[in-house]
Each structure stands twice: as structure tokens, then as C-alpha cells.
Amino acid sequence: MRLKNAITDVPGILVGQAQDDEALTGCTVVLCEKGAVGGVDQRGGAPGTRETDLLKPVNAVGKVHAVLLAGGSAFGLDAASGVMRYLEGKGIGFNTRAARVPIVPAAILYDLAIGRADVRPDLEMGYKAAACASAEAPAEGNAGAGTGATVGKIFGMASAMKSGIGTASIAIGGGIVVGAIAAVNAFGDVMDPETGQIIAGARSTTLGSLKLGSTDYFADTLAVMKTPTGRAILKMAMSRNTVIGVVATNAKYDKAQATKMAQMAQDGLARAIRPAHTMLDGDTIFAMATGQRRADVSIVGAYAAEAFAQAILRAVRMAKPVGGLPAVGDW
Numbered sequence: 338m339r340l341k342n343a344i345t346d347v348p349g350i351l352v353g354q355a356q357d358d359e360a361l362t363g364c365t366v367v368l369c370e371k372g373a374v375g376g377v378d379q380r381g382g383a384p385g386t387r388e389t390d391l392l393k394p395v396n397a398v399g400k401v402h403a404v405l406l407a408g409g410s411a412f413g414l415d416a417a418s419g420v421m422r423y424l425e426g427k428g429i430g431f432n433t434r435a436a437r438v439p440i441v442p443a444a445i446l447y448d449l450a451i452g453r454a455d456v457r458p459d460l461e462m463g464y465k466a467a468a469c470a471s472a473e474a475p476a477e478g479n480a481g482a483g484t485g486a487t488v489g490k491i492f493g494m495a496s497a498m499k500s501g502i503g504t505a506s507i508a509i510g511g512g513i514v515v516g517a518i519a520a521v522n523a524f525g526d527v528m529d530p531e532t533g534q535i536i537a538g539a540r541s542t543t544l545g546s547l548k549l550g551s552t553d554y555f556a557d558t559l560a561v562m563k564t565p566t567g568r569a570i571l572k573m574a575m576s577r578n579t580v581i582g583v584v585a586t587n588a589k590y591d592k593a594q595a596t597k598m599a600q601m602a603q604d605g606l607a608r609a610i611r612p613a614h615t616m617l618d619g620d621t622i623f624a625m626a627t628g629q630r631r632a633d634v635s636i637v638g639a640y641a642a643e644a645f646a647q648a649i650l651r652a653v654r655m656a657k658p659v660g661g662l663p664a665v666g667d668w
Contacts, residue, residue, distance in 0.1 A: 343474035344516030344648075346506040347585040349373065349627035352518065353470030354481030354502075355462045361452025361660055364407035364416045365481030365502060366466040367518060367583045370429055372400035373625035375442065376595030378603055382616030383576030387414050388442040392623075394593040398440055402429050403467065404623045405443035406482040406502075406520050406581050409457030413445040419463025444621040446522040447577040448485025450494050451660040475518070477503050478655030478664075482520035482581070487662060488653065489526050489538030490578060491558045491570060498537045499664040500527070503651030505644045512587070513632045517602065517644035519582035521652040523610045524574075524617045525558045530608040530646055537653040537665050559611050571617075579619035580606055582648065584641040586625075588632035599624035601638030605645035 340346045349369050356363025377392045387405075391398045403420050407413035421439045424430060430437030449457075466481070475481070483502025490497045500523070506516035521527065526538025541556040561567040584602045599622045606620060607613040614620050622645065656664040 340506050340508055341474040342506055343504045344506060344518045344583065344585055345472045345474060347514050347516045347627060348587045348629060350516065350585050351470040351472055352475040353466040354475055355466040356481055356484040357456055360456035361485035362408035362448050362457055363481045363484035364405060364413065364458040364462055364466050365520065366403050366405055366420050366470055368403040368467060368470045369625060369627060372402055373627050374399060374590050374592055374595045375401035376592055376599045376624035377442065377621065378596065378599035379621040380603055380614040381579055381618035381620035384619035384621055385411050385445040386443065386621055387417055392442060392592065394596060398431055399592060401440045401442055401625065403441045404583050404625065405441055405463060407443065407445045407458040408448040408482055408485050410445055410447045410449055412457040414443055415460055416458035416463030417441045417443040419460040420467045423464050423467035442623060444581040446482065446486060446520055446579045446581055448522065450577065451485045451487060475504055477501060477651055479657050479659060483652060486520055486522040488521060488523045489558060490524055491539050491561055496540045497662055498540065499656045499658055499662040500537060501652045501656035503648040503655060505647035505651060507640050507644050509636060509640050511632065512630055513637065515586045515637055515640045515644050517582060517584045517641065517648040519580060519645060519648040519652055521580050521649050522578055523580050524578035524615055525610050525612045526555065527649060527653045528609055528611050529650065574617055576617050578617050580610060581621050582645060583623045583625060584645055586637050587627045587629045588637050589628040589630060590626040590634060594634045595624040595626045597634050598638045598641050602641040602645045605642035609646040609649040
């Protein structure tokens, strides 16, 4: 199987994106017209989500038709209505006899501090993203939900770096594919798990006398957090950060197994983001299983973590400088 290194390598998965490049915000839709068994794992202390309760294994609805990832903070949840309208127009949704109701869970990230705070993903943008969904590899970096994404914000936006959205996939044998897509708007730094080195995060070069012992480009958020200055900053810090994304597979799972896959994928987030799952982040990962092949969830979940970590790295490596913030390629 020839892969594009994208979540769209998973059969049945389509991705569409829309953004406002001036306002620096956008949304990404991961769509499965035939429906996919869904799951979710939410670990950050500051989530912004919609329709996550229905994904619990004890609840009735078994499949989702799309997952929305959006900027705009809580305002961006409006874009899910546009995705629903698009799917309804195609006759796609949960059959209630009176109508077909598209099931579209969603998660948002906070990008109001860059670009324009008065422009956010809305019904129209959500519809546009869904309407252009395809099996092609989606654009990465400053695209979709990653348009206004940033990382390394312990000292505020002045020391942050531009991030974005990234995707990856892995063929694990037996015809099984695992894919991931991640919009990376973390409070902390992005690490390369293979080297342990920070590749994007809070910059020490803007801090002057507040370098806190750092002698290189990065301040190292984790190191800063244990200093008196870091502790004082955290008392005043606001919940404006998160990593949101989707892992998908063509394995056949029930909701409990899909939820386990999402849970295991959080390990990839924790390997690539330091610190992860803080009270200042809303870290949320959805899972979608398109259901064609049987596969051990422990294996698929382990590779979901690998794919999600790779997607995070691509999100920062593919980002371009904007809004006065540098990107990885700048230094």
C-alpha cells in the first residue's frame, strides 16, 4: 500500500479545511460519509468541546459522521453546525425516522490572541470545509484549525512560536492503517521524541535578563516552571492552549475499543509536548474506526500514539512565520 503519510490514507476518511488567512483562524473537518465508530479521550484541564458525551461507550449513538477541529475558542464550535448542514444536504446522519441527524463531535483551540479576535470559524466556514473534503493529503502548517496555532506561551505571545496542523499515517501490516491529524496550540514546548530536543517553544532570545539559565534559543518551559519566576507566572496564566486532533484506523472496533485507541494516542501527545495535559491546555483526541478489518486494539493504539506524535512534529515543521512570530524554519 502506497501511503501519502496522511490521515486520509485510512479508507473512508476525508479531510476538508477552510481558513481566514487575514484573521488567522480556521477549521478542519475529518469526515466519514458512511459513519465511523467514534471515541474520545480528553485530558487537558481547559477543554472546549461538543458532543463528547455521546461517544462514551455506555451511550446509544454508535457512529459519528465527522469530527470538527476549529480555532476561535468557544465561538468556533459554531462551525460544527455548518458541517451538519452539509451532511444533512447529502442525506447523511443518524436516522431518527423524522430526520437524519449528522453526528459531529468537535473541539476548539484558542487563537484569538493572534490575527483578529472578532473573526472566528462559523457555520459558513464549517460548511465550506466539509464541502471540500477529499481523500487527498490535507495541507499542513498554517491551514485549517492550525492557521492561528502557536506554542511555547509561558512568557506570553511575545516569546511564542508559530505552529499549525500536521498529519501522519503508518501501515502496520495485515492491511491495517493508522492515521492522525493534530492542531498544535500547546502551552508547552514541542519535543522530538527521538532526540529529546526542543524543536519549537518558548524563546529565551526575547527575555533579556530573564533567561533563567538558558544559553540557547529556547527557554525550556519545564525548567522555567520550577523557578520562582515560573511559579509566579503560572498563578496568573490563562487557559488559552490545547492540542486537538483525530486518530483513525480501518480496524473494526466498538466504542470502548475506539476510546482505548484515543486514550493510547495521548501517549504520543505526551512524548511530543512538554509539559502536556496541564490545567492551561484542553488536550483532546478523537478516534474514528471505519470498521473494515479486525486488529488488536493494543497494537493499533500503540501506533496511534506514534502517528499522533509524528503529526505534532509535522505541525510545527510545516508552519510558516506569521503575526510577528517565527517558525521552525526561521532559526
